[in-house]
Amino acid sequence: MEITELRNKTINELNNELHELLREQFNLRMQKVTQGVEAKSNQFKKVRRNIARVKTIIHEKKTGE
Numbered sequence: 001m002e003i004t005e006l007r008n009k010t011i012n013e014l015n016n017e018l019h020e021l022l023r024e025q026f027n028l029r030m031q032k033v034t035q036g037v038e039a040k041s042n043q044f045k046k047v048r049r050n051i052a053r054v055k056t057i058i059h060e061k062k063t064g065e
Contacts, residue, residue, distance in 0.1 A: 001050050006057045014061070018054045021047055 006014065025047045028040060
């Protein structure tokens with residue numbers, strides 16, 4: 001996910017993206033608990049950072065920066 005792509009989206013689209021990322025994070029956590037999946041451990045880091053990116057862009061758009 002590129003930061004320029006996120007900056008071009010509206011706040012509603014960013015909120016939808018955030019919701020999808022949070023759902024993906026939840027699913028990864030459930031897979032880890034139920035199946036003990038360690039192969040996707042790098043995916044946790046990617047999803048967590050993408051969530052932070054989306055939240056940052058949403059905050060920037062709301063404050064008008």
